[in-house]
Amino acid sequence: MTSHPRIRTSSHAALVFALALTAAAAHADTRAPAPPRAVAARPALGVEELNNIAVFKAASPSVVNITALSVGRDFFSMNVQQVPRGTGTGFVWDDKGHVVTNFHVIQEANAARVTLADQSSHEAQLVGVFPDRDLAVLKIDASKAKLPPIPVGTSRDLQVGQKVYAIGNPFGLDQTLTTGIVSALNREIESVTRRLIRGAVQTDAAINPGNSGGPLLDSAGRLIGVNTAIYSPSGASAGIGFAIPVDEVNRIVPRLIRDGRMVRPALGVTAGPPQMGPALNLPKGVPLVRVAPGGPAQRAGLQPFARGERGGIAAGDVITAVNDEPVADLDDMLTALERFQPGDKVTLSVWRAGKGRKQVVTLAESDD
Incomplete structure (x- = not known):
């Protein structure tokens, strides 16, 4: 008989506790919510933050x-x-x-x-x-x-370590800003045509899909490059991005606007294959296997390598430099010539049969 009172007592305590909780809850509902915590005062924006904001706004x-x-x-x-x-x-x-x-x-x-x-x-x-x-x-x-034009800067005086900004639309998102530094200069990246783009700017500013074609800016908000490539197996930013240097852009874009295409200056020559130089023990340069009749090279007296009557190779010319800038192969020579326009005169360094000479050539317009 001693267990029943304990059971009644436990049930009674539970009921009292439940009623107390209900009363407390009802009382809590009538009270005002706790006030928000006081907002801590924020110090003024730093100089770097202010510059970031100014560059983006501009x-x-x-x-x-x-x-x-x-x-x-x-x-x-x-x-x-x-x-x-x-x-x-x-x-x-x-x-x-x-x-x-x-x-x-x-x-x-x-x-x-x-x-x-x-x-x-x-x-x-x-x-x-x-x-x-x-x-x-x-x-x-x-x-x-x-149509506010973007201010154009230069890339020839860039230095590793200086701050850069990239603005773009990654993943279709509107107007994002990422920051970083110039990580390296004079990089070489491959274009869609497999031609090398020389002098590319390497940066660690995040450049994700959708940023392609966007501006790379310096701390003054001037254009210093066009973001073009991400070095990443997944295609997402992995800390290495590249931009076409603005000096190249400023050279090419006005010509595209004027002519609708990049009018290439031409010498009127055909270059031999890469293995030709080592096979014939030639110096680094561009060995010629054809010189177009009536073209700039022929008028200047350049001659191609040719096979003689007895099957031997008749000595021809190797272009080793353009305006004293060494050219190791055809891509080097095309890059050097693209800095000029049809009608310009250039001085070629030419090697033939162990002897070097200088030859002035007036460039013509390419047909391609």
């Missing part, structure tokens, strides 16, 4: 989003429509509506749409491309008030 109106389009046909209605192929970044070059981006951003598209910083969208016309340097110029019809 440059972002010049940065655009580019949507590459292709014409597709709806399977059910058979209506022709434009289908997005991908997105990239570009920037306003001048107030006439010229926009610069990477060639690979619009490479497989047959139309493009440019979205400005104010979110207005404009159909773009292709002005010109230079795949060897992964550059393209588009043009849109918009008011000058919407």
Whole structure:
């Protein structure tokens, strides 16, 4: 009989405890919520932060989003429509509506749409491309008030360690800023045509898919490069990005705007294969296997290597330098010549049968 009182006592205590909890809850509902914690005072922004903000505010109106389009046909209605192929970044070059981006951003598209910083969208016309340097110029019809040109700097005086900023539209996101430093200079990267882009700027500023074609800026907000490549197996930023140096951009873009293409200066020669030099024990340079009749090289007296009547090789010319700049192969020579225009005179260093000489040549316009 002693266990029953204990059971009744335990039940009674539980009931009292439950009623107390209910009363406390009802009382709590009538009380005001606890006030938020006081906000700690924040010190003034640092000089570096203020500069980051200033660079972004000044440059972002010049940065655009580019949507590459292709014409597709709806399977059910058979209506022709434009289908997005991908997105990239570009920037306003001048107030006439010229926009610069990477060639690979619009490479497989047959139309493009440019979205400005104010979110207005404009159909773009292709002005010109230079795949060897992964550059393209588009043009849109918009008011000058919407087209603030990006300030152009130089890349020849860049130094490893100086601060850089990248603005772009990674993964389709609008107007992002990443910062970093110049990690290295005079890098070589491969273009879509397998030609080397020399003098590339290496940076650790995050450059993700969608940043392609966007500006790389210095701490004064000036353009110093066009972001073009990510060195990463996955395609995402891995701390190594590359940009086409602005001195190259400033040399090529005006010519694309003027001519609609990169008009190459030409010598009128055909270079021998890479193995020809070692096989014939020739110096580093460009051995000639053909000289175009009536071309600049022939008028200057250059001669190609040829096979003689008895099967032997008749000595020809090897171009070893352009304006005293050594050229180790055809790509070196083409890069050196691209700094000039048709009609310019250049001095070639030429080797033939163990003897060197200088030869002045007037460049012609290439047919390609």
